[in-house]
Amino acid sequence: MKFAFLAVALTLTITSCKKKEESQENQENQQTVEVTDFSLKNDQEIKDYLTKNNLKAQKTDSGLYYIITEEGKGAQPTPESNVTVAYKGYFTDGNVFDQSEAEGITFGLRQVIPGWTEGITYFKEGGKGILLIPAQIGYGNNTMGKIPGGSVLLFDIHLIKVE
Template sequence: MNPQKSNTGLYYIIKTEGTGNTPNENSTITTYYKGYNTDSISFDESKPEGIEFKMDMLIEGFKEGMTYLKEGGEATFIIPSKLAYANSTYSALRYEVLIFDVKLINVN
């Protein structure tokens, strides 16, 4: 599958769109994710049952990518550093392109 590119520079591959609700900036979501860098080194992964986040607490690229999914949807996000941790003074991932495999489990 070829990734699509958004106007912000996020690349994404929708594997399954899903059939439920679509999140917005005020939503709380439950998602499974695995994050890794371009060398395929994993830096974070949720439990298989997912983890709950408020959308406004997510990095910009992850938040944007979630709005392309509905509940049950699965995707891969390729997030440039400017949409991730580039402005963070404390993250070791500041200048990394991040890749996330995600499944949107629930939207509230």
């Protein structure tokens, strides 16, 4: 009798562990698919925006798109630089979620989202342009204030100063 009870308890424990492992694997696979789906969806959203607005952009390996509208003449920042930038942040539908004053804000490029850390380095001091940032180098799946998780972020950029 003790053996039968032990066998049943052991079987239930093994089955329960296998189900937990399968459930965790399924959740991990679903999360991977969601991130991949955001990447593809974001890339298409950016391409559609560019087409609709008759814009031509450069695309980097990270998925960042950028447009230089006005070449600067000053220093070009590195990812370790401190910069002063005036900007307007908005979604592809035009809704603004953030905007600096005309004099800009000063920050270190290591203190911002990866899309900015990479994107600002394509500008020279005095330069202007647009960054089109997919979620994977923005806020990812995380909602940040007015920005829903998975969002494409656009920024009009004026690089005022490089330190």
